[in-house]
Amino acid sequence: xxxxxxxxxxxxxxxxxxxxxxxxxxxxxxxxxxxxxxxxxxxxxxxxxxxxxxxxxxxxxxxxxxxxxxxxxxxxxxxxxxxxxxxxxxxxxxxxxxxxxxxxxxxxxx
Amino acid sequence: xxxxxxxxxxxxxxxxxxxxxxxxxxxxxxxxxxxxxxxxxxxxxxxxxxxxxxxxxxxxxxxxxxxxxxxxxxxxxxxxxxxxxxxxxxxxxxxxxxxxxxxxxxxxxxxxxx
Numbered sequence: 001x002x003x004x005x006x007x008x009x010x011x012x013x014x015x016x017x018x019x020x021x022x023x024x025x026x027x028x029x030x031x032x033x034x035x036x037x038x039x040x041x042x043x044x045x046x047x048x049x050x051x052x053x054x055x056x057x058x059x060x061x062x063x064x065x066x067x068x069x070x071x072x073x074x075x076x077x078x079x080x081x082x083x084x085x086x087x088x089x090x091x092x093x094x095x096x097x098x099x100x101x102x103x104x105x106x107x108x109x110x
Numbered sequence: 111x112x113x114x115x116x117x118x119x120x121x122x123x124x125x126x127x128x129x130x131x132x133x134x135x136x137x138x139x140x141x142x143x144x145x146x147x148x149x150x151x152x153x154x155x156x157x158x159x160x161x162x163x164x165x166x167x168x169x170x171x172x173x174x175x176x177x178x179x180x181x182x183x184x185x186x187x188x189x190x191x192x193x194x195x196x197x198x199x200x201x202x203x204x205x206x207x208x209x210x211x212x213x214x215x216x217x218x219x220x221x222x223x224x
Contacts, residue, residue, distance in 0.1 A: 004152070033212050042114075042201055042215035043153070088152050096141065096166065098213070100152030 006089050006101035012108055018076040020104045022089030025070060029091040032065060033098065034074045037086045046074070046087075076106075084108045114216035116202050122222045123192055130188045131219045135204030142185050143213060144177055145201040146170065153201055159185060160207060192223045 003025045012018045024032070030051050035043040049056045049063045049072075056063045062075040076083055086103040093099075115134040123129050135142045140161050145153035156175070157167045161182040171177075174192075179185040189196055199220050203213035 031212075035212075035215075040217075042116075042217040043203075045212040045214070048212050090152070095207075096143070096158050097155045098153075100154070102150065102152050 004089055004091055004099050004101035006087075006104045008102065008104060010104055010106045012079050012106065014079060014081060014108050014110050016079055018074075018079045018083065018106055018108075020074045020076075020087050020089075020106065022072040022074075022101055023070055024072065024089070024091045024099075026091060026093050026099070027070065028093045029070075030094075031092040032063075032072050033090040033092070034061075034063065035088040035090060035100075037088065037103070043088065079106075079108050081108050081110070114202055114204050114214050116200075116216040116219050118219055119217065120220045120222075122224060125194060125223055126191055128188065128190045129192060129221060130186050131200055131202075131221075132184060132186050133202030133204075133216060134184045135202070136214055137183075139204035139206050139214075140182070141205045141207050142179055143203040143205075144185070144187055145203065147199040147201055147218070148197075156187075189221075192221075194223045197221055197223045 006022045033048040034046045036046050037043050047058050060077045064073045088103045089101045090098040117132045143158040144156040147153040156171050159179040174190045177187045199218040201218045203215045205213045
């Protein structure tokens with residue numbers, strides 16, 4: 001299966017950390033990605049992790065992967081108003097096709 | 111290189127009309143992908159090309175849809191006899207074969223069928 005599921009909404013106070021969660025079903029997933037989409041725009045790749053890794057950190061972004069539970073999370077430290085967007089989790093089990101979740105809408109409040 | 115370009119950004123058409131969208135990928139990328147995104151959903155894979163060859167088509171791509179990449183550079187996606195259910199954002203992306211760091215997406219073409 002290629003189902004990817006995410007919580008739909010997250011509201012966070014400016015300066016706090018955001019954690020967005022994702023679960024997937026395809027055990028053969030090789031790469032897992034986080035994309036960001038702002039209104040009216042395409043998708044921007046934020047970060048990715050290979051399935052043989054547990055964690056990846058990139059500036060304010062931390063990705064955690066629990067392969068046993070097929071659970072992926074994205075933590076954004078010190079969330080800013082510019083982080084308000086829709087965040088998509090995606091998995092790739094081959095080298096050409098990505099399966100996306102429905103997206104988590106993150107709203108940052110002052 | 112300015113990234114992946116899509117044209118037009120918006121298209122409103124009457125049901126039954128044909129529409130064609132264009133995508134210009136990053137010049138050195140040999141792979142090009144088309145995805146469709148409906149409101150409140152993530153993108154869904156439609157098809158992809160490696161150079162000029164169309165290697166995979168989703169079952170979402172009905173007979174009314176056709177995609178081409180004649181010279182291995184830009185691509186077109188045509189929808190014939192549009193239906194209201196075709197209303198969506200059509201996203202193009204490109205990548206270099208063997209690169210695992212994800213695609214680069216364009217800003218999309220938003221189609222509204224009235």
